Amino acid sequence: MSLLCAHCNKPHGRRAAYVNRAAKCGLPLYCDRRCAGLARRTEKPPLAVRRALKREYDIKYRLENREYIRERKREDYQAHRDPVKERRIRKANMARHVAYCRKYYQDPKRKAFKVAYDKYYKAKLLYGDNYWAECHVLLVKLEKAVRELEPNKYERAKARGYYGNGRTTQERKRNAKISRW
Numbered sequence: 001m002s003l004l005c006a007h008c009n010k011p012h013g014r015r016a017a018y019v020n021r022a023a024k025c026g027l028p029l030y031c032d033r034r035c036a037g038l039a040r041r042t043e044k045p046p047l048a049v050r051r052a053l054k055r056e057y058d059i060k061y062r063l064e065n066r067e068y069i070r071e072r073k074r075e076d077y078q079a080h081r082d083p084v085k086e087r088r089i090r091k092a093n094m095a096r097h098v099a100y101c102r103k104y105y106q107d108p109k110r111k112a113f114k115v116a117y118d119k120y121y122k123a124k125l126l127y128g129d130n131y132w133a134e135c136h137v138l139l140v141k142l143e144k145a146v147r148e149l150e151p152n153k154y155e156r157a158k159a160r161g162y163y164g165n166g167r168t169t170q171e172r173k174r175n176a177k178i179s180r181w
């Protein structure tokens with residue numbers, strides 16, 4: 001039987017049995033082995049496209065496996081670190097670092113930012129990265145505002161009804177007398 005190659009469109013001959021089987025299974029027929037191979041080949045996208053795809057994949061992978069990657073990095077660092085070398089580098093950098101810190105904190109804008117940052121950093125250490133940390137920061141702020149409004153501790157305690165509530169024996173006796181009348 002004469003038919004056309006599914007890859008190069010060249011006419012070629014095949015036995016009827018081959019053609020019938022291919023039609024039954026829905027398979028293409030090629031003129032020779034070379035065409036069959038070429039037809040199976042999948043064209044790779046250009047290098048730039050492949051790099052872009054890999055980049056996208058890496059970003060997704062790092063986001064999804066952040067903890068796993070960090071754990072592995074931590075283990076790798078602990079396995080290969082050299083404390084002596086680290087100490088030497090730290091010492092060599094110390095003077096420069098101290099000068100940098102001094103300069104950094106001379107800028108009032110930067111200092112305010114750092115103070116605010118540290119506040120949240122400490123709150124997050126205590127309460128984790130959730131809204132309780134935010135609550136803690138707000139509470140501290142509120143308490144500071146209250147203390148500024150009334151610096152006297154005795155006055156503050158009086159205002160919230162600390163005294164006269166049966167805290168001392170004298171108060172309890174007085175309260176008992178009042179309730180009897």
Ligand SMILES: [Zn+2]
Binds near residue numbers: 006008009032
């Ligand atoms: Zn062919």
